[in-house]
Amino acid sequence: MYAQMVKSEASNEDPEKLAEFQARIDADIKIEPKDWMPQAYRKTLIRQIGQHAHSEIVGQLPEGNWITRAPTLERKAILLAKVQDEAGHGLYLYCAAETLGVSRDELTEMLLDGRMKYSSIFNYPTLNWADIGAVGWLVDGAAIMNQVPLQRTSFGPYSRAMIRICKEESFHQRQGYDAIRKMAEGTPEQRKMAQDAMNRFWYPSLMMFGPSDKDSVHSAQSMAWKIKINTNDELRQKFVDQTVPQAEYLGLTIPDPDLKWNEERGHYDFSEPDWSEFFDVIKGNGPCNVDRLAARNKAWDDGKWVRDGLLAHARKKQSGNLAAE
Amino acid sequence: MSVSVSNDALHQFLLRMGDNTLILGHRVSEWCGHAPVLEEDIALANTALDLIGQTQMWLGLAGEIDGGKSADDLAFLRDAWDFRNVLLVEVPNGDFGRTLMRQFLFDAWHSIMLGRLMTSADDRVAAIAAKASKEVAYHLERSGGTVVGLGDGTEESHARMQEALDYLWPYVGEMFASDEVDAQMVAAGIAPNPTDLREEYDALVGRILTQATLSIPESQFAHKGGRDGRMHTEHLGHLLTQMQWLQRAYPGAKW
Numbered sequence: 001m002y003a004q005m006v007k008s009e010a011s012n013e014d015p016e017k018l019a020e021f022q023a024r025i026d027a028d029i030k031i032e033p034k035d036w037m038p039q040a041y042r043k044t045l046i047r048q049i050g051q052h053a054h055s056e057i058v059g060q061l062p063e064g065n066w067i068t069r070a071p072t073l074e075r076k077a078i079l080l081a082k083v084q085d086e087a088g089h090g091l092y093l094y095c096a097a098e099t100l101g102v103s104r105d106e107l108t109e110m111l112l113d114g115r116m117k118y119s120s121i122f123n124y125p126t127l128n129w130a131d132i133g134a135v136g137w138l139v140d141g142a143a144i145m146n147q148v149p150l151q152r153t154s155f156g157p158y159s160r161a162m163i164r165i166c167k168e169e170s171f172h173q174r175q176g177y178d179a180i181r182k183m184a185e186g187t188p189e190q191r192k193m194a195q196d197a198m199n200r201f202w203y204p205s206l207m208m209f210g211p212s213d214k215d216s217v218h219s220a221q222s223m224a225w226k227i228k229i230n231t232n233d234e235l236r237q238k239f240v241d242q243t244v245p246q247a248e249y250l251g252l253t254i255p256d257p258d259l260k261w262n263e264e265r266g267h268y269d270f271s272e273p274d275w276s277e278f279f280d281v282i283k284g285n286g287p288c289n290v291d292r293l294a295a296r297n298k299a300w301d302d303g304k305w306v307r308d309g310l311l312a313h314a315r316k317k318q319s320g321n322l323a324a325e
Numbered sequence: 326m327s328v329s330v331s332n333d334a335l336h337q338f339l340l341r342m343g344d345n346t347l348i349l350g351h352r353v354s355e356w357c358g359h360a361p362v363l364e365e366d367i368a369l370a371n372t373a374l375d376l377i378g379q380t381q382m383w384l385g386l387a388g389e390i391d392g393g394k395s396a397d398d399l400a401f402l403r404d405a406w407d408f409r410n411v412l413l414v415e416v417p418n419g420d421f422g423r424t425l426m427r428q429f430l431f432d433a434w435h436s437i438m439l440g441r442l443m444t445s446a447d448d449r450v451a452a453i454a455a456k457a458s459k460e461v462a463y464h465l466e467r468s469g470g471t472v473v474g475l476g477d478g479t480e481e482s483h484a485r486m487q488e489a490l491d492y493l494w495p496y497v498g499e500m501f502a503s504d505e506v507d508a509q510m511v512a513a514g515i516a517p518n519p520t521d522l523r524e525e526y527d528a529l530v531g532r533i534l535t536q537a538t539l540s541i542p543e544s545q546f547a548h549k550g551g552r553d554g555r556m557h558t559e560h561l562g563h564l565l566t567q568m569q570w571l572q573r574a575y576p577g578a579k580w
Binding site for chain 1: 347351354355357358359360361362363364365366367370371373374377378380381384396397400401420421422471473474475477478479481482483485567568570571572575577578579580
C-alpha cells in the first residue's frame, strides 16, 4: 500500500448536496473532476493520491540502488523496465491529482520539505541482490492488495490510473518472485541472501497496510466515499494468507514463530509488527528517511537549471512563433 | 583472407558495438531516480533499457562466434583491457548537461552507423541494426532536442552545455578512427569504414549545435585507445568493479 494513514477531513457542507453526492457514490457512478464534491473529499484525495505518487518516485531509489550491480543483463533490463514503470505510475498519479486543483510542482515541494509523506517501506535499505526480489514479491505484493480494489474507487481519474498501474504491478510482483526463487534455489550463499531479505522485509511489508483502523473515524468516512475500499486489517490478513504458501514453496522461513494456520478462522494467525518502529519511521527516523529525502532534494535542486533552461527555450520558441504569425 | 582471421575481426567489431551500448547503458542507468524532472527519469531509464537490450544482441552474437560464450560471460567476466568501447561512453556522467551532450554526440554517430549496418552483408548484423536503429532514431531526436533546448535556454544552461561540449569534443574523433579490423569489415561488406561516416556526422551535429547556439571547439585533437583496448580511461575499472561485482564474488551462481 503506497498511501498510509491518510487523514480524511470532516465535512460541514450543505447536507442536501452531500446526500446527493453520497447517493452517486452508492450507485457506483464515478465522480469526475468537474463535478461538485465536498471539500473534504477533494482534500483527502489530494493527500492520498499525492502520497501514492510520491511513493512511486521515492521508490525508484531503493531499487535503483541495484541497477548498476544487477548480476545479469536480463535482470538489469527487467529492473530498469520496472523502475521506469514506477516513474510512469508517479506521472499518471500526479496527473490524477492535478485534476483536483493542485499542481505537480506544489505536490513535489510538499514532499521535499516533509509536509507530505511517502510509504514507510521505502525508508528501508536494499542490502543484497535478493532484496530486489523481495521488493517485487512482498512490497509490490502488498501494494497490489490495496490497489486492485482501488480500481473501483469513486474518483474517475484515480480509478483509471489504478487500472493501468495494476496491470504493470502484477508483472512486477511476478518478476520479483521469479528473482527470489532463483536465489532460493541457488547456492548456499544465495539462499542466505534470500532469507536475509525475507527477515528484513517481512515486518516492514506488514506495516505497509498501516495500523489497525477498526476504531478510526477517518477510515469510516473514506470507506463511505469509496476512496478506501477495505480495512487495513482485512488487507493485511489477505496478504499474509497469500504469502505464507509462497514462502513455503521457496523454502524460506517467515520470521514469526507464532505464525500458524487457524482452522477455525480459515486464516493464518500472525504477529503484529512493532508499531513503535512504524511510528518512528513515519516521524522520519527510519534507516533511510534522511538519505532518501536528501537524494530527492538534491535531484530537484541540481535539476533547477535544466528545468529553467528548457522553459526559457520553450518561451523563446513560442514568442518566435507568435512574431512569425 | 582466412576464415579464422575474418572471424576474429568480426568478433572485435561486435565487441565494439556491444561494449559501446553496454558501458553507455550503465552510465545512463546511474541517473535512475536522480533526474531533474520526472519525464527525464523515464526517458533516461528507457534509453538505458534500449542500450542494454542492444548489448544483449551484439554481445550475444559476439559470444556465439567466440566458442559459445554468453553475452553475460562477456559483460561480466572480462577485464578492462578486453573492452572495446570508445572512451566517450565511459567518461563519468558529470551534470545532466554533460550526460545529454555525451548522449547526443554518441546517438548521432550511432544512428548513422546503424543506418549503414542495415545493409550489411552479414544478415545477423543487419537484423540487429534494423531493430536498434528504430530505438536510436528516438534517442537522437530526444538528445538533440534537449541539447538545443538547453544550449538555447538560459545563460546558465548555455554555459553548462558549452562546457560539456568543450569537455567531450576530444572524445568524438575516436568514433571515426579506422584500423585493420575495420578494413576487414569493409572488405567483407559487413560494416562501413568509420572514417567515411564523418562528413555526415559533422553536418548533422553542426546543424543541431548551431540551433543550440553552441560553438564546436577548434581543436581536432582526439583521444584514443578504447576501441582497440590499448588504453581506457581510469574510469572504466571503477565502472566494471560495480557492474561485475556479484558475478565475480559468487562465481558460477545462476541469477
